[in-house]
Amino acid sequence: MANYRLILEYDGTAYNGFQIQSNGITIQELLETALARIAREPVRVIAAGRTDAGVHALNQVANFHSKLSVPVERIPIAVNSLLPRDIRVKSCQIVADDFHARFAAVAKTYLYRIRQGAIESAFERHYCWWIKRPLDRSLMRKAGKLLEGPHDFAAFAASGSSVKSTVRTLISYGQIDTDNGIDLRFTADGFLYRMVRNLVGTLVEVGLGKRDAAEIPAIIASKNRNCAGVTAPASGLFLEQVWYEQARMDSDHA
Amino acid sequence: MANYRLILEYDGTAYNGFQIQSNGITIQELLETALARIAREPVRVIAAGRTDAGVHALNQVANFHSKLSVPVERIPIAVNSLLPRDIRVKSCQIVADDFHARFAAVAKTYLYRIRQGAIESAFERHYCWWIKRPLDRSLMRKAGKLLEGPHDFAAFAASGSSVKSTVRTLISYGQIDTDNGIDLRFTADGFLYRMVRNLVGTLVEVGLGKRDAAEIPAIIASKNRNCAGVTAPASGLFLEQVWYEQARMDSDHA
Numbered sequence: 001m002a003n004y005r006l007i008l009e010y011d012g013t014a015y016n017g018f019q020i021q022s023n024g025i026t027i028q029e030l031l032e033t034a035l036a037r038i039a040r041e042p043v044r045v046i047a048a049g050r051t052d053a054g055v056h057a058l059n060q061v062a063n064f065h066s067k068l069s070v071p072v073e074r075i076p077i078a079v080n081s082l083l084p085r086d087i088r089v090k091s092c093q094i095v096a097d098d099f100h101a102r103f104a105a106v107a108k109t110y111l112y113r114i115r116q117g118a119i120e121s122a123f124e125r126h127y128c129w130w131i132k133r134p135l136d137r138s139l140m141r142k143a144g145k146l147l148e149g150p151h152d153f154a155a156f157a158a159s160g161s162s163v164k165s166t167v168r169t170l171i172s173y174g175q176i177d178t179d180n181g182i183d184l185r186f187t188a189d190g191f192l193y194r195m196v197r198n199l200v201g202t203l204v205e206v207g208l209g210k211r212d213a214a215e216i217p218a219i220i221a222s223k224n225r226n227c228a229g230v231t232a233p234a235s236g237l238f239l240e241q242v243w244y245e246q247a248r249m250d251s252d253h254a
Numbered sequence: 255m256a257n258y259r260l261i262l263e264y265d266g267t268a269y270n271g272f273q274i275q276s277n278g279i280t281i282q283e284l285l286e287t288a289l290a291r292i293a294r295e296p297v298r299v300i301a302a303g304r305t306d307a308g309v310h311a312l313n314q315v316a317n318f319h320s321k322l323s324v325p326v327e328r329i330p331i332a333v334n335s336l337l338p339r340d341i342r343v344k345s346c347q348i349v350a351d352d353f354h355a356r357f358a359a360v361a362k363t364y365l366y367r368i369r370q371g372a373i374e375s376a377f378e379r380h381y382c383w384w385i386k387r388p389l390d391r392s393l394m395r396k397a398g399k400l401l402e403g404p405h406d407f408a409a410f411a412a413s414g415s416s417v418k419s420t421v422r423t424l425i426s427y428g429q430i431d432t433d434n435g436i437d438l439r440f441t442a443d444g445f446l447y448r449m450v451r452n453l454v455g456t457l458v459e460v461g462l463g464k465r466d467a468a469e470i471p472a473i474i475a476s477k478n479r480n481c482a483g484v485t486a487p488a489s490g491l492f493l494e495q496v497w498y499e500q501a502r503m504d505s506d507h508a
Contacts, residue, residue, distance in 0.1 A: 009377075056377075080374075087376060088374060120334075122339070122340050123310075
């Protein structure tokens with residue numbers, strides 16, 4: 001038995017999220033089915049981030065325990081040949097037995113892409129939030145900076161999620177102007193259910209002048225989902241990076 | 255009656271090309287159906303380039319004669335509300351009565367996107383030709399330059415096409431290195447059926463070392479489709495620009 005770590009890229013448009021659900025096709029089930037064909041036994045995959053329906057991943061990290069006869073360097077090609085083209089294994093490595101893609105992650109970075117312009121692009125429709133009205137980017141940046149730090153983010157958690165604590169540390173908020181839009185980046189030690197999309201919805205309301213940037217501390221303090229902004233669409237969201245302790249990433253290749 | 259000129263962008267992935275066919279959904283039929291609903295009468299659309307199944311457009315030009323009650327500046331929004339999101343009208347203008355999107359075009363530019371790397375991107379699958387093996391870009395550039403000029407391009411025309419003359423002038427071949435690939439641009443006074451994809455297939459064979467760049471003149475001289483390379487996939491091809499005489503483009507807004 002070895003512990004394999006995968007880096008995955010996927011276009012989430014066609015899927016009902018990463019995690020296996022009773023309804024809809026998920027990335028996890030397609031991946032487990034492909035791996036089981038290679039392993040000739042059931043395989044259970046653990047992913048760092050359980051991305052929601054329509055959410056994409058540029059570098060999702062996952063691990064699974066199995067005994068594969070395929071050499072590790074050929075696993076990406078073998079698995080990809082059994083997966084639809086919108087899910088790709090970018091790399092595979094054997095890692096320490098106790099590596100757990102979710103529990104070992106110290107932080108994750110999500111990218112949210114906003115695009116602007118009078119006419120929506122025919123090509124970007126699944127990969128951004130298209131907003132026609134101009135956004136005040138400096139007000140958004142100001143509001144985003146007020147989100148940084150350890151906070152109880154309950155106001156930004158989708159109702160129905162049950163977690164022990166709603167305190168998370170937003171390590172950094174980054175905002176970069178692109179050709180015809182804005183890229184927003186959120187790095188945190190963890191995220192509540194729909195937290196990034198609720199943060200983005202709130203920042204966009206600031207950018208549209210519907211809210212004051214200075215309201216952010218009061219929204220956080222309210223711990224009330226109704227005080228924050230709308231939920232941004234899934235299409236703009238990408239799991240971009242998962243952070244681990246370097247020692248663990250490089251750890252003994254079994 | 256006025257003559258309307260549209261600039262269109264579309265993701266061709268889901269369609270059986272621009273022109274109405276007996277089988278499969280085409281961009282022309284969706285556009286004509288949308289326009290007919292606004293005009294309350296049948297509308298016939300003429301496009302500059304009849305892009306093939308799976309081929310995209312960044313700036314397709316089309317025109318139609320009709321009498322619309324919607325003000326011209328609001329036509330894009332009105333038509334887009336009746337079109338699927340992968341077809342967008344970017345602009346609409348009233349032009350001279352005799353403007354004909356196809357016959358008045360003096361040249362067209364097609365972009366062909368090649369992407370390289372060991373693992374195909376989950377996001378680019380419909381928008382490029384993914385080639386794993388490295389391409390010699392300088393040999394491709396050399397071969398491409400030999401294609402420029404007026405030539406009988408019969409060797410690059412799909413069999414089954416019936417045109418009076420197979421002589422076309424390739425005004426320019428351009429090749430730009432991108433992040434993880436190459437953008438090839440072909441500007442010509444006209445293109446034969448599948449000509450760009452056959453040119454690209456031939457240039458890629460040069461880039462892979464399967465053919466010599468110096469063979470190009472002999473391939474042209476053969477006028478034999480079997481002497482040229484494979485047909486590149488539709489997914490990489492974009493109609494990027496249609497060129498008209500400036501006077502005509504600016505002509506009296508009826």
